[in-house]
Amino acid sequence: MKTENDSYINNDKQNKIIMSAKRKARWNTILLMLSIIFLILPFGYLSTVIYYKVNDRANNEIFVLETIYSLTEPNLQVDDTQIELEFTPFFGLHLSAPLYKEIGSETLKAGSYDSNLSLGFKRNESVNLTVKENTMNLRDREFSFIYPNQDIPSRLMNGLDKLNEIPEGTVTEAFLSLDKSYAPKEVESLLSDYDIKIVWNAVDTGLEDEMIDKDGSVVTPIGYPEENTAPSNSSFTEEDNKDLFVEQLNYLDTQKKITTSIMGEVSIASKERLDYINQNGIKIYGVVITGPTKEIQELGTQEEIRGIHIGEVEFWNWNR
Amino acid sequence: MKITYKYFYTASYLSIIVGLISLLLLNINLLFQTMFSINFSLQGLGILLGIIGLFNSHSRTPGVWGIVLNIFSVIFIIVVTFISLTINYQP
Numbered sequence: 001m002k003t004e005n006d007s008y009i010n011n012d013k014q015n016k017i018i019m020s021a022k023r024k025a026r027w028n029t030i031l032l033m034l035s036i037i038f039l040i041l042p043f044g045y046l047s048t049v050i051y052y053k054v055n056d057r058a059n060n061e062i063f064v065l066e067t068i069y070s071l072t073e074p075n076l077q078v079d080d081t082q083i084e085l086e087f088t089p090f091f092g093l094h095l096s097a098p099l100y101k102e103i104g105s106e107t108l109k110a111g112s113y114d115s116n117l118s119l120g121f122k123r124n125e126s127v128n129l130t131v132k133e134n135t136m137n138l139r140d141r142e143f144s145f146i147y148p149n150q151d152i153p154s155r156l157m158n159g160l161d162k163l164n165e166i167p168e169g170t171v172t173e174a175f176l177s178l179d180k181s182y183a184p185k186e187v188e189s190l191l192s193d194y195d196i197k198i199v200w201n202a203v204d205t206g207l208e209d210e211m212i213d214k215d216g217s218v219v220t221p222i223g224y225p226e227e228n229t230a231p232s233n234s235s236f237t238e239e240d241n242k243d244l245f246v247e248q249l250n251y252l253d254t255q256k257k258i259t260t261s262i263m264g265e266v267s268i269a270s271k272e273r274l275d276y277i278n279q280n281g282i283k284i285y286g287v288v289i290t291g292p293t294k295e296i297q298e299l300g301t302q303e304e305i306r307g308i309h310i311g312e313v314e315f316w317n318w319n320r
Numbered sequence: 321m322k323i324t325y326k327y328f329y330t331a332s333y334l335s336i337i338v339g340l341i342s343l344l345l346l347n348i349n350l351l352f353q354t355m356f357s358i359n360f361s362l363q364g365l366g367i368l369l370g371i372i373g374l375f376n377s378h379s380r381t382p383g384v385w386g387i388v389l390n391i392f393s394v395i396f397i398i399v400v401t402f403i404s405l406t407i408n409y410q411p
Contacts, residue, residue: 031336035389038343041350042396049403058407085408086353233409 044089051091058085059233061095064258065113066231067248072220072268074134074144074200075101075173075288075311076110080231093117101131102199103290104171104317115262123261131312143221144175144309145286147208152177152307159308163297166310171318172293173199173311179304181283184242194299195320196291198226203245204283206276207269217267222249223286242282249274292318325378332373335386338366342393356397366390 009017052058062083069078078097086094094116101110111129118124134144146156156177166172181204182190191198202208202223213219224245230236236251238244252259253270289296293313300308342362349356367390373383 031333031340031385034340035336035343035385038340038347039392041347042343042392045350046396046399049400053403053407062408083408089350 041089045087048087048089048091048093052087052093058093060255060258061093061117063231063234064252064255065095065097065115065262066234067252068259068262068268069099069113070225070228071222071245071248071252072263074175074202074221074223075225075290076134077101077225078113080233091117091119099127099129101173101312102197103173103312103314104292105197105319106314106317108312108314125262134311143211144288144311145202145208145221146177146307147204148178148180148285148306149209156307156309159310160297160300162310163293163300163308166293166313168294169316170293170313171291171316172296172313173288173290174296174300175286175288175309175311176300176305177286177307177309178284179306181285184282184284187284187287190302190304191287191289191299194291195295195318196289196299197320198287199290200225200288201284202286202288203277204280204285205269205273206280207272208285213267213269213272215267217265217269219267219269220263221286222268222273223284224248245282246274246277249277292316325376328373328376328379329382331369332379332382332386335366335368335370335373336382336389337386338362338369339386339389339393342366343389346393346396356401358397358401360394360397363390363394 052061062080062085066078066080066083069076077100079100083095083097088094094114096112096114098112099110100107102108108131110131111127113125113127115123115125142153142155146152159174163172163174178187184201187198187201200223202221205222207213207219208221211219211221224241226241228241228244228248230238230244236244236247238247249270252268253274256270259268259270288311289299296308299305345362346356348354367387370383370385370387370390373379373386
């Protein structure tokens, strides 16, 4: 039979049990808090990676960027093999890529492109060029090329005089505006007598006269590199530079959201341009060429060349 | 009997601590943008300790807790590595 004293736990023992329970609860709370804190970053990162994987968002970001540079920046290309991509927790994506220009026989680094996407949509981008920037004055709609029926501005008229000032033994990048829109084959034969290389072709898409789309936004010149190749890992199938150009423009039309976020206030008017190209075919009204300065000087005197804009000049590296 | 309980209990809490260490390493990798280690021995140890903890009713909850933390680390590394390989993969 239990006595009254047996049924009670003495004070010391009670204190010990309470202290032990408190200690256990404290450690449980600490471990729980640590678990929650350490899970926040991995959960954020995992959500980010899955978010950019769904619908191939990250790859589309890369392909759109490469395609935009390829089609809208004459002789300025993103090297798709050197694009670096970093996810940051909470839907951040950092893209960085070197930019290249072809001058003479060499492909030279022209700068770098960086873009930070936060929360999956807010873009903060910076382009650091180590070369002369392509002419793109949106307010006055001045670009490196002039459309055939437009008056030639002085900046393109004195290109030949500038070429005369450049010493021999150099190679030059030149933006030539033609007297009318030619078929690509005609352009090739027009330039075939000269020891130069065509780098980029400016395509007539029906908007180049005004450089404004149907919504009133300024459009960028558009065209394709002469050696137009699809980015690795992309789903582009065409191999011919012109067909690939149309495929790329179609692709940009399907990726309007990303395209707009990269282009900002400038429109690419992909739909309008595609409609025009489908009806009229591809016609070239300007080309970017590179080669020996004296050769370009000679070419510049041809009546088909209405305007010349001089880009980069480098020491002799011509070995074609 | 009390000694056995203590063993299970210790194994469960060790499993949680191992899980926290692997999560801490993940956090360090993410903060400093370094490569994840594909060696899962730490998580394997944590899962084993957690399983030991499951055999006693007193240590079952912390055992499950430890297993969940370690399994999360493993799944995280596998999923992120697999998805990263499908985004702009350059051999």
